[in-house]
Amino acid sequence: DAGVIQSPRHEVTEMGQEVTLRCKPISGHDYLFWYRQTMMRGLELLIYFNNNVPIDDSGMPEDRFSAKMPNASFSTLKIQPSEPRDSAVYFCASSFYGADGKAFFGQGTRLTVV
Amino acid sequence: QQQVKQSPQSLIVQKGGISIINCAYENTAFDYFPWYQQFPGKGPALLIAIRPDVSEKKEGRFTISFNKSAKQFSLHIMDSQPGDSATYFCAALYNNNDMRFGAGTRLTVKP
Numbered sequence: 413d414a415g416v417i418q419s420p421r422h423e424v425t426e427m428g429q430e431v432t433l434r435c436k437p438i439s440g441h442d443y444l445f446w447y448r449q450t451m452m453r454g455l456e457l458l459i460y461f462n463n464n465v466p467i468d469d470s471g472m473p474e475d476r477f478s479a480k481m482p483n484a485s486f487s488t489l490k491i492q493p494s495e496p497r498d499s500a501v502y503f504c505a506s507s508f509y510g511a512d513g514k515a516f517f518g519q520g521t522r523l524t525v526v
Numbered sequence: 527q528q529q530v531k532q533s534p535q536s537l538i539v540q541k542g543g544i545s546i547i548n549c550a551y552e553n554t555a556f557d558y559f560p561w562y563q564q565f566p567g568k569g570p571a572l573l574i575a576i577r578p579d580v581s582e583k584k585e586g587r588f589t590i591s592f593n594k595s596a597k598q599f600s601l602h603i604m605d606s607q608p609g610d611s612a613t614y615f616c617a618a619l620y621n622n623n624d625m626r627f628g629a630g631t632r633l634t635v636k637p
Contacts, residue, residue: 416569443623445625447627453629454532454615454627454628454629454630455570455615455627455629455630456627457624457625457626457627460623460624462623467624468624503569503570505569507623509623511623512558512560512575512619513558513559513560513572513575513617513619513625514560514572514575515572515623515625517569517570517571518569519567519568519569520568520569
């Protein structure tokens with residue numbers, strides 16, 4: 413397996429534009445997580461899914477953020493409209509029941525909003 | 527929202543020295559405590575983990591110490607090497623997969 417695949421690796425966009433980040437989890441994993449990493453706040457859990465169903469989205473900063481998982485092999489995180497303070501590295505990770513804390517992270521998407 | 531507090535923010539250690547990173551938590555529902563290692567440009571990767579019914583776990587040069595009553599745990603890296611230079615995150619887990627991370631510690635091991 414190629415691991416968790418995220419795209420794009422880098423995204424530069426103008427304030428007010430819509431941004432869509434994509435993630436393909438490891439096949440067979442039934443948990444998918446979206447994290448945001450910044451220097452100030454470290455790794456923050458935004459939302460996670462179990463069997464494609466959102467379980468906890470309390471970390472989503474505001475209504476501008478939305479996440480979907482239409483099937484077991486694909487998820488998106490959308491920001492609309494984007495703001496400069498959304499600039500961060502966004503990680504997708506996948507795991508499975510009984511993994512005991514072992515989550516497999518993608519390479520991340522570095523988002524810059526200018 | 528930081529449910530796991532981690533310190534220090536950065537750490538510089540000489541080669542061969544001991545690196546110590548500390549974490550504390552409040553939520554007693556946490557039932558598993560992993561540590562992750564992240565190199566620049568990469569996603570975090572699991573390094574070592576411990577359950578709260580164990581006071582210490584060692585894997586090679588890496589040791590986790592756990593104090594359940596104090597709700598604290600720490601990572602010790604013995605004989606630190608320049609290749610250990612990375613950012614380390616402690617984490618706490620509940621509901622089997624709901625994982626919350628500390629803010630991270632940037633470790634630099636000088637040759």
